[in-house]
Amino acid sequence: MFYLKLYGVHYASETFRYNKEYIGDAILILAHKMLKDGNPHSKEIIDAISGEFNGIDWCEYQNNLFNGQDYSKEISELKDIVYSGKKSKSIGSICSKFIKKRERVYEIGSIENKNIALYLGGSKNLLDRAKSKLVNRRAKYISFGMENRLAGQTILDKNPKFAYKKAGELMLEAFDSGVDILAIVNRDDYNYFKRVHNMAEKEVGREINLNLMKLDV
DSSP states (O other), rough: TTTTHHHHHHHOGGGGGTTTTOOHHHHHHHHHHHHHHTTTTTTHHHHHHHTTSSSSOOOOOOOOOOOOOOOHHHHHHHHHHHHHHSSOOOOHHHHHHHHHTTTOOOOOOOTTOOOOEEETTTTTHHHHHHHHHHHHHHHHEETTEEEESSSSSTTTTOOOOHHHHHHHHHHHHHHTTOOOOEEEHHHHHHHHHHHHHHHHHHHTTOOOOOOEEEEEO
């Protein structure tokens, strides 16, 4: 049975770190297969996975299984199916524009002898190059556990509070690790963290006095 093969995927769902009631990535992958196979109950399937508090709006998929199959394509296709035809602006889009007007100004200056962590997002292959850039500028590289984690970028429009929480917890982990500056290798990720920094603080209930910089690699 197809679903039984997804046992590990279910328990490795990234969202379970934040929401224990989440439906699980495995259910969404199964729903994708059923819809692609032409199941006649497509409306019921979509309704079943679209619960406001535990459904697809909470899904920011990452492959957390060692050598496990990556289902990013299937999750992306499922989101396209579920959200197709919904053209109205979401709360996340409106909040996002509001926050953009309040972006912080980060004063970086010289990074020599400053404690700097890297945020790579999905660009794990750039780690060595990025570290070399920091070493060449005499910065002190600090590793932290979430440098490759998504931080709400893909769910901001559909579930803004969850996106702010993920971004806030990631920045807090870096800050609490003694980091002065979070160096971000991807331009879109850099713009995202700048945009949500203020709301992320509100969501986690703490100030996050962390500078952000774009690191060209």
